[in-house]
Amino acid sequence: MSNVFILADFSGDKATKTTAELATAAARIGAVTAVVLAGNGKGAALAATVNQGPIANILVVESDDFAQFGVAACADALANLIKEKSPSAVLIASHAFGKEVAARVAVLTDSGIITDAVDVTADGTATQLVFGGSTTVHSKVSHGTPIITVRPNSVEADLSDTSAAIENATANIGDAAKKSKVSSSQPPVKGGRPELTEANIVVSGGRGTNGDFAAVEKFADELGAAVGASRAATDAGWYPHSHQVGQTGKTVSPQLYVACGISGAIQHRAGMQTSKTIVVVNKDPEAPLFDIADFGVIGDLFNVLPQATDGIHAKKG
Amino acid sequence: MKIAVCVKQVPDSWAEKKMVNGVLDRENVDAVLNDLDEYAVEEALRIAEAHGGNEDGGANTVTVISMGPDRATEAVRKALSMGANDAILVTDSALAGADALATSAVLSKVISDGGYDIVICGTESTDARMSVVPAMISARLGWAQLTFASKVSVDPAGSVSITRVTEAGVDEMSAAFPCVISVVEKINEPRYPSFKGIMAAKKKTIEQKDLAAVGVSGQSAWSQVNDATPRPARAAGIKVTDEGSGGSALVDFLAEKKLI
Numbered sequence: 001m002s003n004v005f006i007l008a009d010f011s012g013d014k015a016t017k018t019t020a021e022l023a024t025a026a027a028r029i030g031a032v033t034a035v036v037l038a039g040n041g042k043g044a045a046l047a048a049t050v051n052q053g054p055i056a057n058i059l060v061v062e063s064d065d066f067a068q069f070g071v072a073a074c075a076d077a078l079a080n081l082i083k084e085k086s087p088s089a090v091l092i093a094s095h096a097f098g099k100e101v102a103a104r105v106a107v108l109t110d111s112g113i114i115t116d117a118v119d120v121t122a123d124g125t126a127t128q129l130v131f132g133g134s135t136t137v138h139s140k141v142s143h144g145t146p147i148i149t150v151r152p153n154s155v156e157a158d159l160s161d162t163s164a165a166i167e168n169a170t171a172n173i174g175d176a177a178k179k180s181k182v183s184s185s186q187p188p189v190k191g192g193r194p195e196l197t198e199a200n201i202v203v204s205g206g207r208g209t210n211g212d213f214a215a216v217e218k219f220a221d222e223l224g225a226a227v228g229a230s231r232a233a234t235d236a237g238w239y240p241h242s243h244q245v246g247q248t249g250k251t252v253s254p255q256l257y258v259a260c261g262i263s264g265a266i267q268h269r270a271g272m273q274t275s276k277t278i279v280v281v282n283k284d285p286e287a288p289l290f291d292i293a294d295f296g297v298i299g300d301l302f303n304v305l306p307q308a309t310d311g312i313h314a315k316k317g
Numbered sequence: 318m319k320i321a322v323c324v325k326q327v328p329d330s331w332a333e334k335k336m337v338n339g340v341l342d343r344e345n346v347d348a349v350l351n352d353l354d355e356y357a358v359e360e361a362l363r364i365a366e367a368h369g370g371n372e373d374g375g376a377n378t379v380t381v382i383s384m385g386p387d388r389a390t391e392a393v394r395k396a397l398s399m400g401a402n403d404a405i406l407v408t409d410s411a412l413a414g415a416d417a418l419a420t421s422a423v424l425s426k427v428i429s430d431g432g433y434d435i436v437i438c439g440t441e442s443t444d445a446r447m448s449v450v451p452a453m454i455s456a457r458l459g460w461a462q463l464t465f466a467s468k469v470s471v472d473p474a475g476s477v478s479i480t481r482v483t484e485a486g487v488d489e490m491s492a493a494f495p496c497v498i499s500v501v502e503k504i505n506e507p508r509y510p511s512f513k514g515i516m517a518a519k520k521k522t523i524e525q526k527d528l529a530a531v532g533v534s535g536q537s538a539w540s541q542v543n544d545a546t547p548r549p550a551r552a553a554g555i556k557v558t559d560e561g562s563g564g565s566a567l568v569d570f571l572a573e574k575k576l577i
Binding site for chain 1: 334335336339352353416417418421443444446447448449450452453455456457459460461462463464465481482483484485486487488489490491492493496502503538539540541542543544545546547548550551553554555556557558559562563564565566567568570571572574576577
């Protein structure tokens with residue numbers, strides 16, 4: 001059976017659910033080796049958190065260059081491992097870091113690349129949703145080692161426990177990958193809510209909030225949801241830009257998306273219309289987002305959301 | 318300083334996009350300068366203006382580099398009307414359907430021949446949305462990669478520092494010339510071309526080259542599209558008007574769908 005690499009995805013010092021999702025997709029193609037890039041002396045602890053999903057082997061590569069030189073050093077080490085071990089495909093998480101690593105790896109290994117796959121089959125065919133989710137595309141890499149980035153929260157992860165064999169590999173990083181230096185790194189500020197792109201439920205607010213996100217946040221917290229915002233809301237400075245859902249922001253595809261006071265410009269739809277269930281709350285009965293809503297409430301979000309929040313709270317008992 | 322800005326002409330984001338024979342149909346839609354590239358043009362101009370300007374006899378030049386059909390001159394002209402000095406547009410029928418790898422190979426050759434100190438790009442194009450070309454150019458040229466910048470400071474003596482902002486957090490990074498920078502939306506407010514700028518842009522040079530003139534052989538796409546199908550439009554579902562119990566109706570719907 002062929003061997004497939006995944007680049008293990010971490011948040012802080014823990015493997016994310018995305019790592020198990022990558023493993024689940026990769027296992028359809030072959031036996032999965034999870035590559036763990038870690039600082040010196042940190043590999044064993046990080047590898048120990050890679051404990052879910054169909055992973056056969058863990059390859060630990062330690063170097064302080066990863067933190068010091070960022071994307072370029074990580075890509076160089078991964079590309080050199082690929083040249084050495086010849087996996088039949090490489091799957092990487094589709095976020096800014098993952099896509100940039102994939103981009104450099106594709107160049108360094110003379111390989112084709114597909115980004116933002118939402119599914120991957122046994123023969124390496126990737127499914128992508130393009131043009132704001134309006135078109136489904138199936139494509140396949142035709143040159144070199146397929147480098148595929150997979151969108152978080154798209155593949156249903158096999159979360160069974162794994163105790164993969166751990167092996168160490170040498171970090172091979174060339175001087176060309178050590179030209180941009182990271183002098184300080186700050187992790188994202190976490191408000192105790194799930195990460196937007198990984199959340200099962202997203203509640204977003206727009207112009208209709210008038211800058212007051214309290215009702216949106218309370219409803220989100222009752223649902224254990226991430227909070228998103230329309231471009232109108234982030235442009236107005238009502239919510240951080242990092243929470244913007246839409247064409248120029250994040251693309252989300254949760255089980256449930258609740259849009260509150262968002263009219264639904266195409267820019268916003270492009271970031272959320274592949275959500276499984278869409279709920280819209282808006283005062284304006286003509287809001288275009290109602291056209292794609294599974295459930296719509298024509299009403300003031302400041303009345304509807306508190307009532308719904310209380311209703312859910314009561315149901316939980 | 319010699320500054321280059323890479324730009325792309327893309328279908329207007331409001332336009333309906335279609336795939337024909339596995340590639341985006343670019344002929345039958347309105348085309349514009351990629352929104353996110355305007356931030357790159359603006360940043361290049363601000364860097365030039367902060368360090369001696371890019372007017373005639375100024376200390377810097379800002380060159381727009383693009384790849385695309387003849388029609389892409391419109392997008393390039395817009396960048397020139399904002400204030401860039403000149404432009405190079407690579408046009409070749411062999412490049413139709415080029416992927417990011419092929420695009421980055423062509424841009425890299427133009428950049429390396431131009432002897433630039435810094436290259437500035439947007440973070441992604443609004444059509445393909447891959448966010449990979451700046452990293453690919455950096456890898457091909459062996460130049461420093463300073464991407465997803467929300468703040469750029471340039472020391473004309475030969476170094477750049479940036480604040481990198483992604484979902485993974487905030488990094489402070491720096492590198493010596495030459496380097497490839499990508500800038501995020503919100504780094505600046507792109508200027509509108511002035512009437513004077515639009516008139517001046519008409520006289521500026523757009524050097525149009527084919528692949529032979531650039532000196533690279535066209536590389537075909539390294540991934541193939543098997544099929545592309547429009548997804549069925551979502552149908553509108555239940556719609557209720559809140560007359561005091563809209564929130565409860567919403568809770569009932571979520572419970573029925575087993576979402577709570």
